[in-house]
Amino acid sequence: MLIAMKVLVGITTYNSNIDILAKSLDMLAKQVLPDNVELAINLHDNTNGKQKAILTKLLKSNITYTTSNNIGFGASHNKVMADNEFDYYLCLNPDGIAHHNMINALLEFAKNKQGIFEALQFPAEHPKYYCSDTGVTDWCSGCAMLIPKQIYKELGGFDDQFFMYMEDVDISWRVRKAGYKCHTVKDAMFFHDTYFSERDDEGIHKMFLDSDAKLKKKYKNNLSYWRIADFSKGYGFAKTRW
Amino acid sequence: MPKLAGKNMIDNNKISVIIRTMGNRNDMLGRALFSLYCNYYPDKEVVIVYQGGDTKTLEQIKSWQNIYDGMEYKFIQNTPPANEPDKDLRSDNINKGITAATGRYICFLDDDDTLAPTHFNGLIQAIDDNNTAWACGNVMMDIELDNYIYKKSTHFSYNKFSYVQLLIENFITIHSYVIDRNRINKDFELKFNTELELYEDYEFALRLAYNHTPYHLDKVVAFYKVRTDNTNSFEFDKAGDTAKNTKRDRAGQKLEQLKQQLFDGNILTKEMRQIITKKEVREVLNTKKLFRFKTRVGSKRRFKIELYKLLKPKKQVI
Numbered sequence: 081m082l083i084a085m086k087v088l089v090g091i092t093t094y095n096s097n098i099d100i101l102a103k104s105l106d107m108l109a110k111q112v113l114p115d116n117v118e119l120a121i122n123l124h125d126n127t128n129g130k131q132k133a134i135l136t137k138l139l140k141s142n143i144t145y146t147t148s149n150n151i152g153f154g155a156s157h158n159k160v161m162a163d164n165e166f167d168y169y170l171c172l173n174p175d176g177i178a179h180h181n182m183i184n185a186l187l188e189f190a191k192n193k194q195g196i197f198e199a200l201q202f203p204a205e206h207p208k209y210y211c212s213d214t215g216v217t218d219w220c221s222g223c224a225m226l227i228p229k230q231i232y233k234e235l236g237g238f239d240d241q242f243f244m245y246m247e248d249v250d251i252s253w254r255v256r257k258a259g260y261k262c263h264t265v266k267d268a269m270f271f272h273d274t275y276f277s278e279r280d281d282e283g284i285h286k287m288f289l290d291s292d293a294k295l296k297k298k299y300k301n302n303l304s305y306w307r308i309a310d311f312s313k314g315y316g317f318a319k320t321r322w
Numbered sequence: 323m324p325k326l327a328g329k330n331m332i333d334n335n336k337i338s339v340i341i342r343t344m345g346n347r348n349d350m351l352g353r354a355l356f357s358l359y360c361n362y363y364p365d366k367e368v369v370i371v372y373q374g375g376d377t378k379t380l381e382q383i384k385s386w387q388n389i390y391d392g393m394e395y396k397f398i399q400n401t402p403p404a405n406e407p408d409k410d411l412r413s414d415n416i417n418k419g420i421t422a423a424t425g426r427y428i429c430f431l432d433d434d435d436t437l438a439p440t441h442f443n444g445l446i447q448a449i450d451d452n453n454t455a456w457a458c459g460n461v462m463m464d465i466e467l468d469n470y471i472y473k474k475s476t477h478f479s480y481n482k483f484s485y486v487q488l489l490i491e492n493f494i495t496i497h498s499y500v501i502d503r504n505r506i507n508k509d510f511e512l513k514f515n516t517e518l519e520l521y522e523d524y525e526f527a528l529r530l531a532y533n534h535t536p537y538h539l540d541k542v543v544a545f546y547k548v549r550t551d552n553t554n555s556f557e558f559d560k561a562g563d564t565a566k567n568t569k570r571d572r573a574g575q576k577l578e579q580l581k582q583q584l585f586d587g588n589i590l591t592k593e594m595r596q597i598i599t600k601k602e603v604r605e606v607l608n609t610k611k612l613f614r615f616k617t618r619v620g621s622k623r624r625f626k627i628e629l630y631k632l633l634k635p636k637k638q639v640i
Contacts, residue, residue, distance in 0.1 A: 202357075
């Protein structure tokens with residue numbers, strides 16, 4: 081069988097919930113994929129090997145384990161992308177679970193389209209607007225984002241000055257500036273618990289504000305991003321559907 | 323979580339989720355099961371009651387257990403009688419599921435709805451902490467067309483449980499609560515009314531709340547899909563499907579009769595006064611909802627008179 085397309089899934093972890101991670105890897109193993117697609121998964125541990133014993137128990141034949149210091153979300157994914165070959169890179173959050181048809185739906189939608197593609201968050205969708213016909217949206221969330229090799233080569237992945245948060249908004253704006261589009265794929269579902277579980281709000285809020293300040297500094301007075309870098313919609317960076 | 327034990331107690335902490343489904347809804351069922359698979363509660367049993375005679379569809383339904391594993395599955399086929407092949411067995415489907423369920427906790431889920439990942443943990447914790455027979459939470463209404471959600475509504479969200487409010491409108495959806503079978507009174511019939519083809523969930527909620535006051539968890543626990551292609555059962559058919567509208571009218575009339583029976587012919591009996599506080603009545607009367615929604619208990623005027631009477635008990639004779 082001739083493998084025509086390699087999809088590399090990158091999951092970067094930092095003391096992540098092991099139960100959810102196990103389910104995530106289980107569902108990735110159950111993906112319904114076309115015959116010509118090869119799926120490889122890289123589990124990148126940001127604890128510098130401290131969680132190796134736990135995480136390596138989850139490994140299956142197509143999953144590799146790498147580790148580094150806690151370098152941040154975007155930088156970790158950049159490292160995985162730089163160290164591996166792929167046609168499509170699927171950036172996944174460690175606190176989510178892919179529907180068994182998610183990758184197939186993303187690939188199917190991405191055919192003959194240029195840009196980046198996000199899965200729809202489940203069960204509570206992100207409120208930002210996307211066109212119901214074309215799927216075009218202002219930016220793609222990094223929690224389940226499909227990046228074609230060509231885009232990666234051209235843009236060089238995430239801007240690793242963002243430790244966590246806003247790196248997805250940043251890459252989306254750069255994608256649009258380069259003449260491509262951001263898409264939401266409504267048939268691709270990714271379970272993501274954004275609203276239900278209690279979190280360390282203070283720590284998250286601090287990181288969020290820090291990244292927001294960096295985003296503003298980078299784009300606020302950059303005229304070449306006029307009509308792309310939109311700060312008028314608050315932290316949503318897009319108009320909402322409801 | 324504390325485990326209750328004793329005679330006739332169910333000695334486990336399993337939750338049984340009873341899902342009723344029909345043919346041609348397998349994709350919807352898959353979404354519902356995906357939400358269960360992602361749910362954080364560890365001990366889950368899924369009881370799927372399939373209404374139909376098609377064995378191929380049943381096999382498709384059964385195949386979900388290979389994808390969403392880690393949960394116990396039970397499959398029940400409920401075929402309508404030959405002389406009434408289109409009969410809606412919705413209440414009977416639930417009842418068969420309840421009979422087959424082995425969990426101490428019970429939850430219902432229609433095949434087109436989904437649950438939040440914290441649904442079971444949150445509501446079971448609320449039951450244990452407050453020693454109630456059941457607990458309910460808020461539901462987010464997703465209004466969609468062709469799987470595109472264009473509006474959300476908090477129609478099924480509320481600050482606290484109110485029986486008066488429940489009499490006015492059905493705000494407790496079938497998948498918004500968990501029942502602890504060990505805490506249900508022995509004389510309460512944990513069954514849906516098979517005479518109803520619609521509103522069976524409303525009648526059950528009224529009966530259940532009449533006998534056991536729930537604890538209300540002020541958090542979103544589930545999502546309710548409103549499909550604007552006219553395929554939801556609760557809506558009048560705007561396209562003029564008279565059969566569907568007649569079915570709704572018939573079910574509505576039947577519900578009125580059952581409510582009257584439940585309240586012994588008098589809307590506010592002594593027993594009801596015990597569960598309805600004056601403060602609650604005052605709060606409900608002050609809301610616009612009373613005037614916005616048509617009450618289903620007798621006439622709206624009579625219902626309002628009864629509520630006002632409750633506020634002035636000296637003049638009231640029951």
